[in-house]
Amino acid sequence: MPQAAVGTFDKPPPEPVHHTPPTPLANSRTHSGPRRLPRPVTAFLLALTTLAGFANLRCGPGAGANTTAPLAIPDSGGPAFADSSLARLILPEGFRVSVYAHVPNARMLVRSDDGTVFVSSRRGGRVHAVRDLDGDGYAETVDTLAVGLNMPNGIALRDGALFVAEVNQIWRFDDIAARLTERGGGPDSTLPAPVLVSDAFPEDSPHGCKFIAFGPDDKLYVPVGAPCNICDAGDPYASILRMNPDGTELETFARGVRNTVGFTWHPETGEMWFTDNGRDLMGDDIPPCELNHAPSSGMHFGYPHFHGGTIPDPEFGAGHEASDFVAPAHNLGAHVAPLGLEFYTGDNFPDQYDNQLLVAEHGSWNRSRKVGYRVMRASVVGDSVTAYEPFVQGWLQDEETWGRPVDVEQLADGTLLVSDDWGGRIYRVWYEAPN
Numbered sequence: 001m002p003q004a005a006v007g008t009f010d011k012p013p014p015e016p017v018h019h020t021p022p023t024p025l026a027n028s029r030t031h032s033g034p035r036r037l038p039r040p041v042t043a044f045l046l047a048l049t050t051l052a053g054f055a056n057l058r059c060g061p062g063a064g065a066n067t068t069a070p071l072a073i074p075d076s077g078g079p080a081f082a083d084s085s086l087a088r089l090i091l092p093e094g095f096r097v098s099v100y101a102h103v104p105n106a107r108m109l110v111r112s113d114d115g116t117v118f119v120s121s122r123r124g125g126r127v128h129a130v131r132d133l134d135g136d137g138y139a140e141t142v143d144t145l146a147v148g149l150n151m152p153n154g155i156a157l158r159d160g161a162l163f164v165a166e167v168n169q170i171w172r173f174d175d176i177a178a179r180l181t182e183r184g185g186g187p188d189s190t191l192p193a194p195v196l197v198s199d200a201f202p203e204d205s206p207h208g209c210k211f212i213a214f215g216p217d218d219k220l221y222v223p224v225g226a227p228c229n230i231c232d233a234g235d236p237y238a239s240i241l242r243m244n245p246d247g248t249e250l251e252t253f254a255r256g257v258r259n260t261v262g263f264t265w266h267p268e269t270g271e272m273w274f275t276d277n278g279r280d281l282m283g284d285d286i287p288p289c290e291l292n293h294a295p296s297s298g299m300h301f302g303y304p305h306f307h308g309g310t311i312p313d314p315e316f317g318a319g320h321e322a323s324d325f326v327a328p329a330h331n332l333g334a335h336v337a338p339l340g341l342e343f344y345t346g347d348n349f350p351d352q353y354d355n356q357l358l359v360a361e362h363g364s365w366n367r368s369r370k371v372g373y374r375v376m377r378a379s380v381v382g383d384s385v386t387a388y389e390p391f392v393q394g395w396l397q398d399e400e401t402w403g404r405p406v407d408v409e410q411l412a413d414g415t416l417l418v419s420d421d422w423g424g425r426i427y428r429v430w431y432e433a434p435n
Contacts, residue, residue: 085402089394091429094350097392100428101130101139106419108211108340109409109426110155114177117409117417118145118155118162119426122209125149127164129180130426137415137428143180145173146194151205153261154212156220158245163220165210169199170222170247198247202227202237207259211340216270220245225259230279230304232316238303240274240294254294256301256325262340262407266380267355271295273329273380275338275359278307284367287311288331289338291359293383299326330385335364336372340407343380346414349431356380358391360405360418370396375405375418392418392429 089097105123112118117130117139129143146152146164154165162176171194173179197220201210207225215221219242226238240257243250253272263274272294278287287307294301302309302325304316309327312320332338341359357380363372373396379387395403404422411417415430 088397088402089392089427090390091392094434095392095429095431097427097429098137099425100132100137100417101142101426102424103128103130103142103419103426104424105421106424106426107153107406107421108155109407109417109419110157111409111411111417112157112177115412116177116180117411117426118157118176119419120152120155120164121421122151122153123421125152127152127155127162129176131180137430139426145176145179151209153209154222156212156214158214158218158220163197163212164194165212165222167205167208167210168201168203170197170201170210170212170220171195172197197245198243198250200247200250209261211261211263213263214245215242215272216265217242218245219243221253221263221272223257223260223263225257226303229281230313230315232304253297254299254301256299256303256305257292258303262338262360264342264357267343267345269295273341273343273357275332275341276301276303276328277337278334279304279313280335280366282307282314283334284369285334288328288334289336290328291330291332291338291341291357291378291385291388292326293329294326295383300324301326301328329383330378330388332359332361332376332388333371335367337362337364338372338376339405340409340419341378342408342410344410344416346410346416348414349416353377357385358408358416360408362404362406362421363396363401370399370401372396373401373404375408392427395420395423 086097091097103119105121107120107122110118119128119130125148126144127146129145130139131141132139150166152164152166156163160175162173164171173194201224204227206227210222212220212222221240221242223240224236227233238257239252240254241250242253257276258279259277260274263272265272274292276290276292278289292301304313305320306312306317306322306325308331310322339360339362341357344353344356344358357378359376359378361372361374361376364370374393375391377389377391378385395401402423403420406419406421409417415428418427418429
């Protein structure tokens with residue numbers, strides 16, 4: 001039976017130290033000339049901060065505006081980690097939760113081998129590095145690495161470099177660990193500027209946020225969302241692309257994908273699984289959002305013609321059959337907005353979680369009664385999803401929301417991080433076996 005989660009706060013987090021960041025870069029889309037940003041643009045900001053939450057920003061019309069001045073970082077007035085709101089979260093028996101860090105508009109997460117967790121903040125145009133330096137389960141430092149980016153969402157690591165996706169281009173920050181010092185310190189101005197990997201993507205802001213990840217084939221996978229609620233915009237829209245790490249040999253991996261903001265690969269089969277957000281304006285209960293399985297390239301998942309495997313689109317369904325497309329592995333609730341997902345492979349959770357998918361549902365934005373706002377567990381057996389049930393819930397209470405999960409990331413000790421862009425928090429979830 002589920003029970004209310006209890007946060008453990010054996011010691012309060014350290015008092016935050018605020019550093020004034022230098023002037024941020026302008027909208028990088030306006031830069032011309034060499035394919036490296038000028039050095040003032042890439043001055044890396046290092047600040048130990050307790051950071052307040054910011055409102056969510058959809059990847060929709062008008063969402064491409066950049067923040068052109070440093071974000072204000074208000075004082076929280078105390079150890080926000082010991083937040084009484086955690087008592088509202090419900091997890092399976094034996095699981096516990098705490099706040100790992102405060103990062104404004106915390107979106108996608110990726111962990112390096114040394115334990116640093118990189119975090120994108122799409123609304124503020126920033127990328128952060130979060131570190132638990134003493135291994136106590138709380139992050140002591142939140143270092144702001146870059147500012148002024150155009151809706152940075154996707155981040156990925158390869159060979160010590162951090163890849164960051166804007167709406168229409170992808171940057172590579174080489175030797176990213178060298179840009180961090182023991183406790184914040186200051187930026188090393190001798191470090192090289194970021195390298196532009198590719199600017200081959202559309203500039204449309206609707207569904208323009210990019211989730212990126214390296215697959216088992218060492219290709220960088222990049223989605224291009226549909227630039228609309230429903231339309232047939234042609235290639236490269238509504239697709240998942242892939243390319244070499246240097247940006248060459250860009251090709252289409254999958255089509256008919258309206259707006260995926262999360263994909264991963266099964267730890268045993270190496271096959272892709274991804275979430276997709278269903279279209280709007282067909283009612284509260286259709287069409288479903290989707291969890292899809294793409295074992296190979298060349299598949300078409302139905303958009304804009306069919307939704308959820310069986311529902312023809314009223315505008316674009318004519319002349320097509322459901323059998324023309326690949327059906328979802330599992331239909332989720334309409335408007336739940338599934339985003340990041342990850343197969344659990346750690347040692348902290350009970351055995352029944354091994355190789356099971358954890359999926360962040362960001363929550364509805366225009367449904368008459370809200371749905372989502374939780375982390376779900378999908379039981380995957382072969383090509384099938386045999387169960388789909390709540391893992392962490394409670395951010396939605398009586399039509400009021402105080403958090404919106406975006407992504408999940410496993411730490412080396414097998415505990416799980418969950419980002420929340422609405423509350424500006426990163427949570428840590430772990431299991432304690434009964435005595």
